[in-house]
Amino acid sequence: YTPETLLTVAVRVFNERGYDGTSMEHLSRAAGISKSSIYHHVAGKEELLRRAVSRALDGLFAILEEPGAVRGRAIERVEYVTRRTVEVLMAEVPYVTLLLRVRGNTKTERWALERRREFDQRVSELLQAAVAEGDLRADVDIRLATRLLFGMVNSLVEW
Template sequence: MTTTTAPRRGRPGYDRSTLVAVCVATFNRHGYDATSMGMLAAELGVSKSAIYHHVSSKEEILEMALGQALDALEAVLAEAEQLDESGAKRLEKALRSTVQVLIEQMPQVTLLLRLRGNSPVETAALQRRRDITSRFGRIVESGQKDGSLVTSQPPRRIARLVLGMVNSIVDWYRPGESAAEPAQLEESILRLALDGVLAER
């Protein structure tokens, strides 16, 4: 005789951060728009009302996850901007730290990179992402002015190209499954990204 386990009622056996992590993995697997609260409840093994004990809506989960990724990316970029170094050195610091954030928060960053802007939360997150790109562009521009970076391409284009390389990590890198260790991956990306934009001395 087959027995079916009903979803647990009441308070779920998750704290808020763990619940969000499981939901983010589900969003990435099925797509945010296609994921219902019922699907999240099934994934968590709890009732929908148990999820509402921690969050008010699916969109609040999205906002929390995106905030984690964007806050971390903005924080490491701010550190790079404050360095009393050449534009090239600040770009290296910004890229290195961004790679680290992507590896450490890959599920949240993956969700961020797949946004389509279908809600106010998504639109706000996309604006913050554009602002990050603009700030990278200003670092590149400062490097072009101080002679440490090439001037053959507009700064914003360079920023988009190097960030595109960094962001591609979420499409193919799997920690624990890929041959490259995080530190090796970080160095490989830095060399590939920077070798094309560093000014010759």
């Protein structure tokens, strides 16, 4: 196993059993290697979780730096970010699925939830700019619109 292939196995098991319901024994059986072999690659289960959710979060945050997300009218940037978010989600389904299932029970999960909120806030700022530019109604509740937008996009992992 390489760290990458081990991560793939861990994400699959985390998604099947839940992070809290997964032990290092579950991971070693799924990978067909000993627990000590896993520890050769990572410090433990939480490091695997951090690597997995980082992969999803890095993909999402990278979108915000792409030219389509930083240039043009705000409404066009919202459309671009929405489309690219779906593309990243589809390219990284297991990793995004895991990210969407974290609940804040560990330090890594709390970090991931904070990063998700930061991403949502950045998109909320784009929506607010679209209101300021007159492309969205001024009476739109931006927080609600952001939640609805990502509720729709994130539900794709369950479809």
